[in-house]
Amino acid sequence: MEHRPGRRRGxxxxxxLVLGAVxxxxxxxAKTVDPPARYTEGRQAGWTMTPTYTNGESIYLEPVAKGKLRRGxxxxxxxxxSLQKTQMNRVVAVGGDRIRYKPSSKVAGQYRLVLNGAPLDEPYLEDWKHPSGVAFDVTVPKGYVFLMADHRMNSDGSxxxxxGPVPVGKVTAKVVSYPMAKLAVWGQLAGALVMLIGAALAGVARRARGRARAAAATAAPAAPAVAASVPAPAAPAVAASVPAPSGGEAQAPVAPGGRADVSS
Structure with a gap:
């Protein structure tokens, strides 16, 4: 298959262009159908949420949609x-859950909280050996959440x-790793950038094809020269006939080096 200049770029x-448009x-x-929540930026105050969030670390806050709070x-x-107006905590249990802990007993080989009869996996804790400084056994009422900080030995909680449990209405914001509104903006910018790169590449491919056509037109071979005509060879000369002498007989040809016989 003949390679056309600029074909791959095209x-x-x-x-x-298609990818960027998509x-x-x-x-x-997606933003039109389900607009992302507006977000604000803040900073963590204190060490109660270490190692997840440290003191002074930047955080993103989104409004909490009704009924959207989940464990974790x-x-x-x-x-x-808290002496402050608000404090950062983690939702450990929601309305209807039973959450309990006994410092004197281990669950699955480690000290664990027990949520609805099963050991609770908490990889975010500062110290796995002490998920709580006190024993408790609480069934969370509907419309409430059970809040605890990640640094359990250096914080207060439910x-x-x-x-005890905190009413859902007291939760003012949800901390997110990165706000969806910001991700949506970056997504739109990424799509536009991909389309711009595609358009630039299309222009490069078009110029490459134009240069190839110009080069082909310049390098086109000239019309072949007409071969010069060669004159036909001359016709062979015709031997002149020698007329016989008048009134006499024709003489016989003489052989080289011999004599001619003459009739008497």
């Missing part, structure tokens, strides 16, 4: 045990009897 340009269009449609979510809530 194919790559089409692929990039990304840009998909993110735009990190939230900002107005809690009775595990203490004078605190």
């Amino acid at each position: 194919i790559a340009a089409i692929v990039l 990304i840009l269009g998909g993110v735009t449609v 979510d990190v939230v900002l809530a107005s809690v009775p045990w 595990q203490y009897p004078n605190n």
Whole structure:
């Protein structure tokens, strides 16, 4: 198959243009159908959430949709045990859950909280050996959440009897690793950038084809020269006939070196 200049670039340009259009269009449609929540930026105060969040670390906060709190979510809530207006904690149990702990007993070889009869896996804890400084056994009421910080030995929480579960309405924001609104903007920018690269590549391919056509036109061979005509060879000369002498007989030809016989 003959290789055409700029063909590969042209194919790559089409692929990039289509890909960029899909990304840009998909993110735009998704934002229109389900607009991402607005977010704010803040900073963690204190060491109660280490090692997940350290003091002074930047955090992103999104509004909490009704009924969207799940176990494991990190939230900002107005809690009775904090001197500040709000404090960062983790949702360990939700309404209807039974959460309990006994410091004197191990579960599955380690000290674990027990959630609804099963050991609770908490890889985010500062110290696996001490998931709580006190024993408790609480069934969380509907409309409440059970909050605990990640640094259990250096924080307060719902595990203490004078605190208990917190009403869902006291949760003011949800802490996210990266806000969807920001991801959507980056997605749109990425789609637009891919399309720009595709358009630039298409222009390069078009110029390459133009240069190839110009070069082909310049290098076209000239019309072949007409061969010069060669004159035909001259006709062989015809031997002149010798007339016989008048009134006499024709003489016989004389052989080389001999004599001619003459009749008497």
